[in-house]
Amino acid sequence: MPYRRTTAVQARLDAGRDKLFASAIDVLSEQGYRGLSIASVAAAAGVSAGSVYTHFESKSDLVVAIFREVCGREVRAVADACSSGDVAQRVTSIVETFAGRAMKNRTMAYALLAEPVDPAVDAERLVFRRSFTAAIAGAIAAGVASGEIPAQNVDLAAAGLVGAVGEVLVGPLRPDRAPGDDADVVPDLVAFALRSLGATS
Numbered sequence: 001m002p003y004r005r006t007t008a009v010q011a012r013l014d015a016g017r018d019k020l021f022a023s024a025i026d027v028l029s030e031q032g033y034r035g036l037s038i039a040s041v042a043a044a045a046g047v048s049a050g051s052v053y054t055h056f057e058s059k060s061d062l063v064v065a066i067f068r069e070v071c072g073r074e075v076r077a078v079a080d081a082c083s084s085g086d087v088a089q090r091v092t093s094i095v096e097t098f099a100g101r102a103m104k105n106r107t108m109a110y111a112l113l114a115e116p117v118d119p120a121v122d123a124e125r126l127v128f129r130r131s132f133t134a135a136i137a138g139a140i141a142a143g144v145a146s147g148e149i150p151a152q153n154v155d156l157a158a159a160g161l162v163g164a165v166g167e168v169l170v171g172p173l174r175p176d177r178a179p180g181d182d183a184d185v186v187p188d189l190v191a192f193a194l195r196s197l198g199a200t201s
Contacts, residue, residue, distance in 0.1 A: 017055040020045050024062055025070065029108040032175065033063065033115045060120045067124035071112060075131040077101060082135060087143025088199045092190050094136055095165060099186045102169055110173040113166055129166075133158045140197060150198045161193055 023045035027036045038059055042049045056062040081093035102109035111117075112128070137158035143149040168185055171177060194200070 016047075016051065020047070020052055020055055021065065021069075025066055025108075028063070028066055028111055029105055032107050033111045033117050033121070036063065038062075060118050063117070063121050064124055067112065067121060067128070070108070071124065071128040071131070074098065074101065074112075075128065075135065078132060078135045082139045087139060087146070087148040087197070088194055090139040090142070091136070091193050091197065091199060094139060095161075095190045095193050096186055098132065099165060099169060099189055102173060103184070103186065106173045107175070109169070110175065113173065114170045129162055133162045136161055143197070143199065148199065152197070157197060161196065164192065164196075165189055 020041060024036065024041045027040050027044050031040065036059065038049050038052050038056075041062065042052050045051075052062070056065065078094050078097050081097040082090040084090070085093065102113070112125070117125075133155075137154050140149070140152070140157050141154045144151055144154065168189055172185055
């Protein structure tokens with residue numbers, strides 16, 4: 001007869017995984033992808049490295065899970081921000097929400113957007129970009145339909161904005177940024193996004 005975990009055993013395993021996962025997010029937030037290791041996560045959680053491997057096969061497996069959780073949270077925040085208003089308000093909310101949140105946790109945001117990672121983690125970035133692009137495309141399509149902005153290739157415009165926002169943020173987010181790169185780029189990004197779509201603020 002196959003072994004079946006009791007509810008108490010499963011709850012204990014789930015709690016252990018949750019603790020490891022939260023510790024891993026903390027390590028990634030403080031040290032980036034390069035500084036995250038199975039050993040550093042185990043130390044942060046106060047457990048052995050073997051305990052980490054009980055729940056995650058490798059660093060890549062762990063970071064993929066983090067990317068899915070954190071990026072999903074970011075996409076939901078952006079979707080909530082652009083749920084109402086005219087096109088200028090919605091695009092402004094999208095850029096301010098995404099860029100503003102990134103600037104508040106630069107190490108994590110750099111890891112999510114630009115830090116060199118392995119292929120499995122990089123694939124999660126593509127999923128994230130597509131989700132973010134879809135949120136922006138919805139706002140652009142609504143603006144075109146209402147006549148607030150000129151007719152345009154919605155998917156191309158959305159992808160272009162995602163690329164532009166990501167590229168602009170790399171400088172202020174990178175670990176070796178110069179002091180001048182700490183300037184708040186969010187207002188300029190908003191202005192650029194609105195101009196590129198033909199919207200008025």
